[in-house]
Amino acid sequence: MSLRCVAVRVSLPAMDRVAWQEGRLGRHATSCLRCQAETARYRKLHRSLEALGHVIEPAPPSVLARVHHAIAEPRPEEPKPRGPLTGRVAGVAATTGAVVAAAAGTAAVVAWRRAHGAT
Amino acid sequence: MAPGEVRPEDGDLLLRAKNGDRAAFSELVRAHQNEVYTLALRLVADRDLAADVTQEAFVRAWRALPRFRGEARFSTWIHRITVNVAWSQRRRASRHRADPLDETFAEPVAGDLSPERAAESADMRGRLLDALATLSDPVRSVVVLKDVYDWPHAEIAAHLGISVTAAKVRLHRGRRQLRERLWRDMEVAG
Numbered sequence: 001m002s003l004r005c006v007a008v009r010v011s012l013p014a015m016d017r018v019a020w021q022e023g024r025l026g027r028h029a030t031s032c033l034r035c036q037a038e039t040a041r042y043r044k045l046h047r048s049l050e051a052l053g054h055v056i057e058p059a060p061p062s063v064l065a066r067v068h069h070a071i072a073e074p075r076p077e078e079p080k081p082r083g084p085l086t087g088r089v090a091g092v093a094a095t096t097g098a099v100v101a102a103a104a105g106t107a108a109v110v111a112w113r114r115a116h117g118a119t
Numbered sequence: 120m121a122p123g124e125v126r127p128e129d130g131d132l133l134l135r136a137k138n139g140d141r142a143a144f145s146e147l148v149r150a151h152q153n154e155v156y157t158l159a160l161r162l163v164a165d166r167d168l169a170a171d172v173t174q175e176a177f178v179r180a181w182r183a184l185p186r187f188r189g190e191a192r193f194s195t196w197i198h199r200i201t202v203n204v205a206w207s208q209r210r211r212a213s214r215h216r217a218d219p220l221d222e223t224f225a226e227p228v229a230g231d232l233s234p235e236r237a238a239e240s241a242d243m244r245g246r247l248l249d250a251l252a253t254l255s256d257p258v259r260s261v262v263v264l265k266d267v268y269d270w271p272h273a274e275i276a277a278h279l280g281i282s283v284t285a286a287k288v289r290l291h292r293g294r295r296q297l298r299e300r301l302w303r304d305m306e307v308a309g
Binding site: 052 | 145148149152153154156157166177181243244248262268269291292294295297298301
């Protein structure tokens with residue numbers, strides 16, 4: 001077996017559907033009898049695999065009943081959509097808001113007392 | 120119905136099923152179960168496990184249906200779910216060795232073969248399925264999705280959680296192993 005034959009044997013498993021359709025084979029693969037035979041085997045393998053995609057196997061009759069039984073329960077609750085302020089963000093925002101409100105209230109009380117001369 | 124063919128009635132059934140109509144969903148299951156089962160069978164090479172995968176795929180589809188936006192066909196969507204379920208269930212059941220398929224295989228949907236060619240084709244198909252069943256799960260998954268279902272490498276890689284290069288390597292290895300097992304007595308080199 002020549003190096004060219006070895007190269008053909010390495011390249012044949014890499015040929016995809018388009019390559020087979022377009023007959024992308026080197027000159028050696030089409031002239032060497034051994035490589036022709038090997039190419040024919042891979043072509044047959046490729047066609048048989050492709051043909052397998054057109055064979056439909058009947059599902060066992062139990063499948064439909066099993067699915068029917070399994071979906072009898074209600075669907076799990078949908079996760080509620082998260083708003084702009086949820087979880088930790090909402091907590092931080094609430095705390096910040098409370099601190100700001102408290103500070104504003106304190107400042108207002110101090111300002112009122114000063115304005116009215118309270119001691 | 121040929122694989123991948125659009126079913127116009129799916130739209131109405133889908134809408135009803137999304138709104139919780141179990142009868143409509145059962146119709147969808149009835150319409151797609153053979154294709155889904157076939158895909159599962161090709162992936163896991165075990166009839167009992169394929170039935171389990173089919174059931175689980177439809178149950179997951181039912182639960183996820185409210186989030187299905189219809190960007191892909193229902194058949195495409197359920198096929199993707201099936202691949203994910205098959206992959207996870209096969210890993211779970213990996214300690215159980217799959218027996219080679221031993222049943223009579225269904226005839227092709229279409230074809231005008233002569234009796235001799237049909238017999239030869241059926242024989243080849245049986246040998247091919249036996250050979251596929253001997254491949255490792257990761258290698259068989261790639262061969263089935265690429266060479267039987269013509270998925271793009273990128274999609275195969277994404278579904279199996281591997282790189283595109285790894286998918287191509289597995290494909291190359293799988294084809295070589297199939298060739299070796301189908302024609303054992305013929306020379307293999309390279």
